[in-house]
Amino acid sequence: MNVHVKSGMTVLACAAALACGHALAGEAEAKKWIDNEFQPSSLSKDKQQAEMKWFIDAAAKLKAKGVTQISVVSETITTHEYESKTLAKAFEEITGIKVNHDIIQEGDVVEKLQTSMQSGKSIYDGWISDSDLIGTHYRYGAILPLSDYMAGAGKEWTNPGLDVKDFIGTKFTTAPDGKLYQLPDQQFANLYWFRADWFARKDLQDKFKAKYGYDLGVPTNWSAYEDIANFFTNDVKEIDGKKVYGHMDYGKKDPSLGWRFTDAWLSMAGTADKGLPNGIPIDEWGIRVAEDKCTPVGASVSRGGATNSPAAVYALTKYIDWMKKFAPSQAMGMTFSEAGPVPA
Template identity: 65%
Template structure:
């Protein structure tokens, strides 16, 4: 082929690729509206990703997250957008959280490198900072990953960053989604004059958002055993889940014991005793049982487990005992549940869908959310509830360029170009700018109090698992079999928690010296 013709074809090919890339960029800019950035600023961010990804075009990266609406949006929309813009193919797998933790644990312990990045809960911060196998992002962004770090990432805009740091200020994980457990209730039922009158006559005080577990129990009894039927449908005063499954453990480790009043006063987690009942001496987890100065089998913890058992048996639908976390979440949307004390706002997107019996025809909710009531042992200054921060995590064993590509994709999923649209889809806000955006204000009337909660300064008192837990994957596995044994009446609550505390003590003692050495690095 003549040299002049060859050059002409090359120029033609480059021109076609450039035009195609411009078309793709314009297409995705339209998809990523609204945004807190201007279109010009969004275009600049997307162009940065296109340029930074050039060395990796045609390559593939594989990441893993749990199954919630936000991650399905990432899998179905953002992975495709990233590929079309950068040429990097993303395999974004979604699995139940129990499987995710197991797979992450395998790689942390030197197993096959199946995934190049994980979106896992910041509950593992104590594990990551002690094991020494996790990329320290604050170091990475200043060092090897400096040229691959988005200049407009704006870390100061993330609302959950403190939960993904070690006590010395090192950043181990980058927040991707965030939600809390709050109290959920049927506002339309609570404000009906006939039900208000019946409740006042029976219990002697007004029907309203309960402040303590005693009032919650009265309301549960009222709707389950007194009202029974509303609009021809059997109703219940409580909802929960109880299947023998790893998610049954999260029901408790996600701050249920601290909501009852187990644990020490202190923020973000009780010190020296946290919401798992683990006591630390300095930085060393020293014990979980009362015998070793912990609180896992304390009177407050036994009270917390007993109330869980009483309520799920007496006030929840019969099928609740056979449901997992994921299966139980959407149940209030069917219209039979009056209230739920331990409800994750990750299910807000499911609850806000048009046509559900819990929403008015105009899309506004018949339900509301509020701070959860607190148990008999709770004192001012204790943790108020749990907040989940799902965050990007990378392991040192991941090879380059896989780590580079995973880091680019992670930043893409949380960049200000896409974060507001993602937040409005999954309702798991991570950025202050998104929470205070006009789009969030416009949507707020349909979200039952979610935006108001995240705009409130009190949101900081809902916190994830803290740094007292040195090996989340291992210790979390101990919880759900014991809770399941108590639910099946195989053990009393005291027996179940005594055994759990003993198992935790054994685990903590085995790794005590190693934990202290790793922490000191």
Template identity: 75%
Template sequence: MRHLKPRKHHLTKASYLAMTSAVALFAATMTLSAPARSDDATIQKWIDSEFQPSTLSKEEQLKELQWFAKAAEPFKGMEINVVSETITTHEYEAKTLAKAFSEITGIKLKHDIIQEGDVVEKLQTQMQSGKNVYDGWINDSDLIGTHFRYGQTIALSDYMKGEGKDVTDPYLDVNDFIGKSFTTAPDGKLYQLPDQQFANLYWFRYDWFTNPDYKAKFKAKYGYDLGVPVNWSAYEDIAEFFTNDIKEINGVKVYGHMDYGKKDPSLGWRFTDAWLSMAGNGDKGIPNGLPVDEWGIRMEGCRPVGSSVERGG
């Protein structure tokens, strides 16, 4: 999903066992993963040296990580292979959290970082061949339909309540995750656990938007009140107004719009897939993704049923 892009953990049926520990690992506030003998000194070392600041107190962190160590006892020495694409969040998981998890649980967690296309290719290979390439996958929530239709993925909501209950972090608050709706299939089950997201924020100068003179001039020109834009045309109007009509504030040249403070390869798709779609440019009158996504593809029951240029495709 490109407008809010939750990454998710996808568990293949071959992964089972301690993978829920790894899921809880990436999910919890101070999650962990990798090999070694676990004791309270090891846990305390990670709490003090790495997992600060935290929304939890150190006592609460200790209690949760002690649970990890105890739950992992039957699986010490087990090797788990996880993969994700090259993103800073996942690099931290691979280099730091994997090491912490291994030291605390005694489970050898290897987290590979590869390119996005390679993640998808290897995932397809595993699903089509039935041979285990990786035990756990961190991949785009765009794949929720694939996981729902193919039946190759463990439904986390079922597993955490059933067979995997003993290895599911009891302190895990699934409802606290942002983007859970994008990783829940039409059957109402959670197949992916959101790991990180690309959030799009609209920042505006409150003093400019509440200035009586600016408000009056804007209303006279455009016929509606100056305010935070709710669609793309208003976004364009506001940018034009401050750039070409107001021009200067306190002797300083001002601009009505700036997107990103540095060059980035993702600038193009963030505009088309995020800003434009959130502004309703993909399909007039229908919320983005429900049931038309940002490429103008209409979805029914998590299946694509048609695309239209008029809908932005």
């Protein structure tokens, strides 16, 4: 059985039917985890304990059936490392069900998933992967939709306290057939990181307004972002004896650069049509999809897409210009995982 999920906790809630464990599991172990790890919580400790009791009882029925363990895979990001190292351990200690949660590179997850779908054989019970694959899952018919599983064969093993409506982003994990294939686990958002303490300095505010004629603040358009980037890089130059920059990005040839550009730069430049999910019929990657089948039709303007549209050209031009003018020189040689800690 291949239960495709988006969350380590979803694996535990919806795919518990694939596990078993050791004799020490029980309510005492649950209380330890509730007190020491699962805080703060939207639930009271009594309600948390009651929920853990459901997991313990469900696991006991599974172990009586002789089910052995569950295997899950996800890409290497901090969210999933926590699931693999901490949540999997908690689940095993509370339920006696062993969870093997492998952490591998994103490209390897996609490759293994593709191989699994083509061969019809899976080495994993749960896959934690990008919801970008929703169209593939829908068309291939090789993935068991979670909504079908939770209402059918998996109903007995689905946490009755699971509130699907409480998840952010289920529109992106629901296929055109109306079925939920994944539950959102973590999400990437387009955002600005900025030093609020720098922006709040009176001397910098006065200097910025004298030059540009408006108040220094969080930019709401491209030209304001460029003004601020230029100001800190070329006018301020140093703060507290350290060289400062007004912009940060990354440019090393790497898979992460591809989705950095499509997910962030193209969408911010306006390649996508308005609408959810992802803009229909043009998504944030500039790809046109057939609305009835969620099938990619074309990316170029000649095929109805937007990847070489004026918005895309503008985005690429600004990406290169700002990197050269306002970012640290080493940023051009960095990947996603290397660049993130710099503004952090």
